[in-house]
Amino acid sequence: MLLGQLKMISSHQESTMGTATARWARLVAIGLAVLGAAARLDAQDSVQSDIVREEAELIDQEAFDFIILTADAGGDKVKVFPIPFPSRQLPSNTKPTDRLTVVLKRFPEREYEIQWRDIDNILLYERRIYDEAVERMRRKDFIGAFANLSYLMKNYPKMNQLNNLRQEFLLKSAADRFSKGDVAQTLSTLESLRDESPGYQESAVSTGISRAADRLVQNYQESGDLSSAKVILNRLEQKYGPRFPVVAQWKNRLESLARAKLDEAQALMKNKQYREARKAAVDMLGILPDFSEGKDLIDEINRIHPMVRVGVMQRSGELDPASLTNWPARRAGALVTKTVVQFTETGAEGGQYKFALGSFDLSEDRQQLHFTLDPGIDSSLNAYELAQTLANYAFVDHRLYDPSWAAIFQSVSVLSERRIVVQLKRPNVLPHALMQWKLLDADGESSLLPGAYQAGASSENENSFVVNGENRSGQPVEIVEVFYDDAKQAVNDLLRGEIDILDQLYPADAKRLAADRRLTIGAYALPTTHMLIPVSDDPYLANVKFRRSLLYATNRQGMLEGELLNSTDLNDGSLVSGPFPSGDGKSDLLAYAYDPNIVPTVYSPQLAKLLIVMAEDELEQEFSRKRKPVPNRKKFRIGCPDFEFARVAVQAMIQQWKNVEIEAEMVILPPGTTIDPELECDLVYVVTTMWEPATDIERLLGGNGIAATDNSFVINGLEKLRAARNWREVRNALQDLHQFVDYHLPILPLWQVTDRFAVSRYVSGVGKNPVSLYEDVDSWRVDLGFEKTAGLR
């Protein structure tokens, strides 16, 4: 009826409201028709699932006994409700004429009596489960047998022979697991068997434990995880004594290994390969923490070559301290190069910035930028070169051309060898924010504003940065970034001293580690904003309704609070409805661009389905006009940066989109990149550091941005922002842009996350809330004594 009404409205529309309105009405009608169809399909599914039902497992069926009648009585097999024998034991002294009262399964409303002489056998329900378990063990179906056994232990714990069956199960299943290489489970099973039934097949169980422990320790050793091996050995020693064969044997072996590592460390030390020597020494102490001969060596290495090892979840590729969308590039870039102007913190009106070569200020009328070069700062750039560089960024044909800068730059004058003035075309509230450029020499290789460190050696999982010039006392000579793709492994290595700092932590890990006195947990001053950016010209992704359907099909709240953060604390993360961080309330200085009235899209897969159909209809119309067939919807490729948080998020989205019949696959991006054209991605998962929305939004959605939009509305909004002369206009323009992004979705906003990091207490000067990890690297000091390195803090 409703649909009928709408159809009537649709035809009426065409005559009265013009084509656009009529088309709109038709789309709504289509959508509602789909809703109806979807509801009917749901109902059909439910009926079908009732019909197609296989016979359940014995333990899942309602309990019943079998009575098998004698041949004289007909030989039938009758299903009856469990017969209430005392302790469920079959009586042994029954007379043939005695009667047994039963209730048939088929006729549960009345009782029947059967003379014992007519009964050939009674198969009790629990016995049949027991027999089935035995049979399953024989067939090595230990999972099935375990289910039966669990059922019996829960429901019939006093059943005869049940304990024997359990012991037999443990031994046999352990043997089976061992043969399949699952040695950890084997060891655990046999140890629990031995603990609970010390006398049961003592010799076989002991041998089994020894063999499983030996194999397990060997596996750990081979995988380089000696700390886990030691944990096993220590436990076995405490439990079974030092003479337990596997313990004695491995103690000797580990000592040899530690000595070999010591020799290796000493040799590397002689070759001045301090990083490698330190690693060998750490490995050595990881094998035998109290290995006395290693202590002096460690102290010596740390005295000569203080080093900080930073565990990172995202490996750096390019190095750009001002990168908006590449966290590792921004992090590591800050080590090797400075930008002309650098963001330091948020302020009352936009961010606070510092000028790499001195100081600067913006004139009252916001049309002039005055730079003063500090003679105390050693730099190869003088005022004239800097002025020329600033002008080059505004020249259309110059390789440095920056359209955003060119749009506001009018001229630059050198007032003296230390002072220059930039004249702007019109007032601008944050012209200096556009100057976050890393200046390179003419070859484009060396930085004209070098950072405190320079790139050093690099290996598969490590990037080294070596201090520029002389290091001050305690300042790390080398910073080594160690890449982890497993957050747990990174935390373990942090705890055992393999790394000194971990640059990103899950909130749950952060909470757990906060109690550890050996570590300081810090939070970055500003959150990261995560989003999906359409990057292909796929016609479906170009359709705004389809993009909306992707958002409706994604349970962002559930994902964020569940698998991603495991936290409902808004300080850890929250949904956003636009490209800007929402801050933590209106008082948050960072939140000036965010319009809190625009609420994040709710999760509604049904509405997503409806929008998909509407989008398909629009595409059909569009392609019909072009006299071309509508392309089939392809499996979308989502480019994902190679770190766990993003991988989990993308995988979860792919799963959820399946529910609305959108197929997608994850493509891991090369380390340190945010997009790779060769991978032909349709969407990319991007983490942005949108800390100065007034200028960063142009870097994101503007012509040179990763999400360079084709949407006229957004482009017009960006132009309005560019023309804004005061903070009121800037805020209005940004909030309009927020609204346009919510309406037209040039990007799909996901959430903002407050990232945390952990620092060993032996590294000082990192700061509790830096903007980025290496912000205060000049102040870092290390006190890497033996205890720390050995993980014995």
Added chain:
Amino acid sequence: MGIRTLPLKVSFALAIALFYAAVRAKAQTPEVAVWEFDPYKVEVWCTFDPEVTASTFAREQFKNYVRDELDRTFGAAWRLSVRDTPAQLRGTIGSNLSELSVGDIQYNELVLVVSKTDIQTKAIRTFEAAVDLLDRIAISPSYMSALSEAIKNNVAENGVAENGEAETTNMQREEDAQLGKLLSKCVVEESVGEKLTSGEVTAALIPRFLLPSDDDQYRQLITLLPWQTESLFRQRDKLLFLHVGMRGRDFTFQVRELDCPMRYLGPTMTGATDEWSYASRVAAALSTRAFAPIARMEDANSTSTTLLMRAGGLILDAQNPAAILPGDVLHPILRRDDRNGVPQLLQPQAWTYAAVTESDGREMLANVYAYSGGTGLQGRRNRRTQRILLRVRPVSDQTEIEVVVAGTDQPQVGCAVYQRDLLTDDFELLGRTDWRGRFTIEVPEDFGAILPAAKRLEMYKAMRDAEAKRAEREKAEREKAEQVSAGGSEISEVSSESDLVDAGPDDLPSEEELDYSEFEVPLNAPLKKIYVKSGNEVLAMLPLVPGIERVSQAGLLDDRRRLETEAFVRGFQHEIIDLIGLRNLLAAQIKLSIKKEDFEQASETFDRLQGLKNYTEMARELDLIQRRLIDESRGEIPRFSKRPIDRMFQNTRNLLQKFLQDELVEASKQSLESAQQAL
């Protein structure tokens, strides 16, 4: 008084006078010209930079070679002379030929100005009348000397024929008499410019650069002194400026054409060689490239035009560069003269081109490509208004189009720039204008092709007919199939596939019949149809030949306020769709829960339904948006944007009223209550 003592500007006038004396005599004779049999009268002015190492003899030889080469190339289509550039223009041409304007050339020439207010002079419209009627014409002492000298030389030259023998025609005699009259009326005055401004002098002969800025007070007369360019422009069709310079060891050449009747300067062609022996060939080749053959428009409608090729009857070989061939693209220039033949309007028609599709060597047919809203080549046509079309000469590999708000320099940022294929009509998004309102259009390697306008219309008609027939046939097939299925198995047995196929009209055109590729004309220049869009609104269609100009500016309507409104309104409409969807979903879920007698779930869902925005809230939101967007304290909304803005809001309001009334919530509430009561 020697030339050295003359002021620089005066000596220029004299030099011009001397220079033209030799070439003018013949041109003074009126000719009855037939357009297609009238050769181009072309003059090449050669300028050598002082650094050019070639000797005087070598330069003379160079000029001769250039003339010979061009004569060979153009044959009867050109009547050519090659000269040195007048001394006073050598510097201007040498310094920056690309920036040269007609004003630069005429900068020092004498102009006769008369007062518009003086009773004796206000009615004077022509030079001849002025010479006849005026009593005195003020002139500064230095220019008086130059004028006397020039007239003397002119009279002397008029008496010498090309063969050197004394000869004077009637026309020359008339000219000499008029010049004598002029000279007799000239009165030397000091500070002529100031006296003219103060009104002390009502008629004066002054150099162009001293012209008073007040156009309302004075009238400039076309001053046809025989040695000045204004006379030259009436006698020549094309003037080619050839500049020879040095860059390192290379001889460099620049050639630029001035179309005299249209006063239109073409692009500069450049080349170089390190061998002087190649110099004349390079220069001739550049001159050939710089030359734009012309055609006169004979007739036009909105899509095509008939053109007449200049000197077409004299061109015997299609390889002749003066020939205009199918595929050539021409650019129109409008000239409107007053009754004295003085051009009042010389206007290159922006964003308008004609592409030749057919030619018989004289008459041509061409497609017209004009900007949206433009008149194309249609419009008033009479003896004094003519449209001449010059063949385009792209010189670079790109052109930036600059979209600005009409009448201002404000850039229109972010406009979508599309290209429409001239054959298939397919659109291709090229990109968007940048912060300067600019977008670069590249010259493609393949210029593409066009269909003659008539064939194109014919093709579309054939396609439409075919489409209609196909639809009719499909309809007939469906009806037949329905009859078959309604008739049951017996009928279906006798029906066959051929019955179905035979249903409906069987005269569908074959693919070959719809194939018009044989009529395609490959283009010889990169003509493109560019569309500029702002949001959903097409701002303009702009035909363009990239590579002619570095920047082509298009002043279009200011669409920013309408676009801003569209951004909000369309977004708001998305929100309405989502809301309708959510409301209906929740209503359906409520029904389902009621059916399952899960009233708790039904109530919970009903709460969610009630929590959604209702009609009143949405209408209020729309009002707020509208109030903000039409607030003219933020700047006036252009008149042409007001209606579309109002229409957008009205349509959205209609949608709200139609689809977002509160009955759905009320119905769900009632269903829930009655179900609970029934329980």
